[in-house]
Amino acid sequence: MTLLSTEDPAEAWATFTERTSGVAFTQDFSTPGQVVPHQITGDAVVGGITLHVAELVANGTWSRLRICANHECASVFYDTTRSRTRRWHSYEICGNRANVATHRARKSGR
Template structure:
């Protein structure tokens, strides 16, 4: 859906997971073996991955100033609480959260990405498109951080056209 560059660093994983579901068409790449393999998931892991995906979408919608019933950022907090992480300290003394195992569960890799993005100030820039039939995740690179749509050419144009038509109908 989106014509933007992928999110930086670990946020690309978060963005990719949220975008496994195309809300408009209903296509879910987690239904395919290739889609599951992209996240290191077995078929039995898919329900938990979907729950995590929708909780992440809720956080992305919140970052964009939108609320969506059934997609509470509090659900994400609950899901991340069980992520096995540890604090690693590098030779230069820098500390970071890391999954307890390099091939650990998806929730640990997501938690690591969120922690790193929160630390560097990029987490709030991962947003979800305001269009109800889209909610595609995108990284907001605008200077003011106020992007509203994943694609100005598609979702933005549709929203502006609806506003234009509503205004014309109201005045005509």
């Protein structure tokens, strides 16, 4: 099961919290105006993901992460549109394929 496999945000965050529970950090305040976390326990990859997710949540950009609407793709992308409505990681690849498939289905009368 992946974090992104659920539609329930509370369940997803609970899963993420559970999966990252073995990761611990210390903070280094020796540089004025900066806090530098150092991972002391847990898997390094999970620790890196945890730090990046924490940064995205802290600076308010987490809500701009999207999963491509192409069910065969599953790419995650950062939505830079003002309206936050981008659907595909790449319009040229997934968006075009979806539009062509819709057009062909309409033409064939399905």
